[in-house]
Amino acid sequence: MPSTLPAGAPLPADGALPRSSLRSLTERPFGAYVHVPFCRVRCGYCDFNTYTATELGPGVSHAAYADTVIAEIDLAARVLVPAPPVETVFFGGGTPTLLPAVDLARILSRLRDRFGLVAGAEVTTEANPDSVDADSLAQLREEGVTRISFGMQSAVPAVLRTLDRTHDPERVPQAVQWARAAGFEQVSLDLIYGTPGESVEQWRVSLESVIALRPDHVSAYALIVEDGTALARQVARGEVVVPDEDETADKYVLADRLLREAGLDWYELSNWARDDAARCRHNELYWTGANWWGFGPGAHSHVGGTRWWNVKHPAAYAGRLAAGDTPAHAHEVLGAETRRVERVLLESRLRDGLAASVLDPPGRSAVAQLVADGLLDRAAADRDAVVLSVRGRLLADAVVRRLLP
Secondary structure: OEOOOOOOEOOOOOOOOOHHHHHHHHOOOEEEEEEEOEOOOOOOOOOEOOEOHHHHOOOOOHHHHHHHHHHHHHHHHHHOOOOOOEEEEEEEEOOHHHOOHHHHHHHHHHHHHHOOEEEEEEEEEEEOHHHOOHHHHHHHHHOOOOEEEEEEEOOOHHHHHHOOOOOOOOHHHHHHHHHHHHOOOEEEEEEEEOOOOOOHHHHHHHHHHHHHOOOOEEEEEEOOOOOOOHHHHHHHOOOOOOOOHHHHHHHHHHHHHHHHHOOOEEEEOOEEEOOHHHOOHHHHHHHOOOEEEEEOOOOEEEEOOEEEEEOOOHHHHHHHHHOOOOOEEEEEEOOHHHHHHHHHHHHOOEOOOEEHHHOOHHHHHHHHHHHHOOOEOHHHHHOOEEOEOHHHHHOHHHHHHHHOO
């Protein structure tokens, strides 16, 4: 949830969408993202739309937040007609589990009442390891949350300190054990590599610690030093040094090898799953251009080629809804070429690949050379699909530039 908002045109006060976009409600899967913008502390690398207690200011409280989100759910139900059943729900943040489990359950219940959940719906919450205990996890599972994603980031205390993460690494196996005991269908662990000062051996320690916990899913993202963050200021002052690209690539290759040996295979550039059932179905909605409504301050939504994003601050968000207005800051209607380009950008990152027919003639002409250069999988290309090789995953941005000349 980036902290900056793009420009765009305003939506009507009632949030109405173009009729052309609503036609896709019965054609594409629909998901709900719920942004919970609260954190106990601000991590130095974080550029997300999140707030600590001292940053919220007057007029915003954790206690009222669920009711505010429920008001947006009611608005969405008025806009989306016919109401599409929800296939995935994702509570992200911030730290969703800073809200009481009963509040997350109330939000989920309202989504169920207004839209309905399909049988076997995936319901995920993110959580910091130190924001849950055995009782809260049991309650979340009882209320219908099926999947949990713990922000582990590293198993090395020195790396966690650099990232301003507050949990004890020993808390992670305990939290995973509690989640298993509570009966979660899927347990995912999130990692970050490329932290300033992190060695390849320290990264190996983190990977081996993850593998020992036998998660169903692992996400591993290279650290990006975002402008305006505390970490960016440290880098600018020369206090910390970001690893070079070769070392970061070595860490990705190591992660892919160790995770594959442990039975987890990649299905998206930065995501590995034990089997197809363990994939994050909600994220797959994003990557394949399906429909979703993002609830909460700064949340982004997409329905049928119309994309919009909410005002950033929780006070402004609550004020809009209290007045009966949409919390949307602005929107844009995507043209056919923009949607095609976004398909190339996103689907080329997937193990399932991109259909070569999506490429324009210059892009299709580039495929053979990309295969010859070892950047695309030859067998996939033979069936007219674009799938990155391991080397291609390391150079994914360069591959996309050649596919979109």
